[in-house]
Amino acid sequence: MNPTAMVVGVVMLLIILALCWYVSPGMGLMALIGIVVGGVLIGFGTHFVPVGGAPAAMGQAPGIATGVAMLAAGAGLAGLFGGAWAAEQGLVVATITGGVGGGLMMAITCMMVNFVYVFGMGIPSASGKVAKDPITGDTQAEFKSQGTEGHGLPFVSFVGGVTGGFLGGAGGTLIYLQLLSLYEATLPAVMGVPPAQVMPIAVAAAGIFAVGLFLVNAVLTAYNITGTIEGPHDPKFKRWPRSIVASAVASALCGFFAILIVAI
């Protein structure tokens, strides 16, 4: 942990919030705060997603055999899809719906990964980072095949995947809803057209910004964990505080530009 970098990050965040308050003190600032919270949820949630990268594809390391940012994006965007559909039900219901959508995507994916490992390749799950599964208490070392760091998805990784998907889906949906409400309120005056005509543009712009912000935060976290992580039991998980600050600053900056298109 680098305290100086953390302080610099917090100062940058405050500067961006102050700029937003100056440009758009009411709705704009509230939207930006929502975007920052959503971005932090995505960044934090990505730490839970068990991704083993290339070694996992050879059964040399535990986790899902793909990129962490991409898997988190896949789950979070599936959640965003559901959350956007439920936007009319209100902020709380839509955000939770988005979270459940992301969690469901990860639950299915993690289950199918273990299915392929066990029934397709005859390999049981084993963690390389802990002696016992923190949730089930299953010992891990004796199920680790020779010359590998473990393989498959132990139960704690499955739970981490679902948690990460939930947080990512909820964060993405929150960003979408904040931008949508801002655009719905401001675009008719900016473009000089009736609110009904502006709706498709507001939905599309908010959706594209939400997808973009999702990728920004997921990639930032991928750097923080250097590409792979087993889940919440992995020692790399403890690096999350610095990622939270980075996600907050990046989300604030990106969100500020998303707000500027209707504020100026």
Added chain:
Amino acid sequence: MEQIVFGIGITALTGALATIAGSAEDTESNIGSQGDPNSQVQLAPQMGFVHRIFNKAVAGEPPAYGLWCALGAGLAWAFMAMQVNAVLAIVIGSVLAVLVQGAYATTAYLGRTASLAKFGQPVYVDILKSMTSVTMAHAFIAIFSVVTLSHLINGALGHPFPLPLLGLIWGIALGAAGSATGNPYYGKERQYQNQKFGAGVPISASGNIVRYAEAGERNSLDNGFFTHKIGGSASGICFGLIVFLELWRTILFEQISAGWGAIIVGILMILIFTVVDRYIEVWARKNYGPYTEAKVAS
């Protein structure tokens, strides 16, 4: 009631399309070595194992499919705006997106393989000609399925997102699900068929991929044929379940208790998959047994 029945029918159709898309995506990526196992295809010549495996991995599956599906959906949307029939528009959009995929595959193979020249790895023109067209055919099936299901979700089920954005979202989700489920089967079970079944590949064996087939040298069409049976099917079921269950819980239960019905059903489904996953894990531990004694292992 009629609306719900219509919604369930569309949901079933999108689930079937997603299953086909998942299966085709995984097979396409395995023939092109686009998932994480590409690291071994790239590493092999550096360890002295020259091969005839196709390798077009210059992007992960999720961003690549996000691009191709968004492109196909965007073009289809533009053609539909020009009053072209929806089916024709989706076909033309998917074909044009596949042309981009073909250009991508060609340049990616040439670039990646040419970089291995100093290790004696040749660029095989016959591999380029025979593999690229097969990956394009599989990519067409995947892109067409995703664009069609996105159109159904947008047009028939009334999702607010425009078609290109739905193509992007489901393209990325398709790549994520397909690579997560299908990669281990290609990476471990096919590339390292010479290693022991029922164990991970020892790190010391990295790069020593299987290069010979029953007759002559193995190529990526053999790999696609092999992995499609389990890896491709599992990827198809995975993506099919994701799309089907996400739509199903929304269509049937969203109106119950102002949206909380869909949330509760979603949580219940997560719990069911959790139980199934735990059962699979325990089953493997009981039936396959430990590799070493617990007290000896460290």
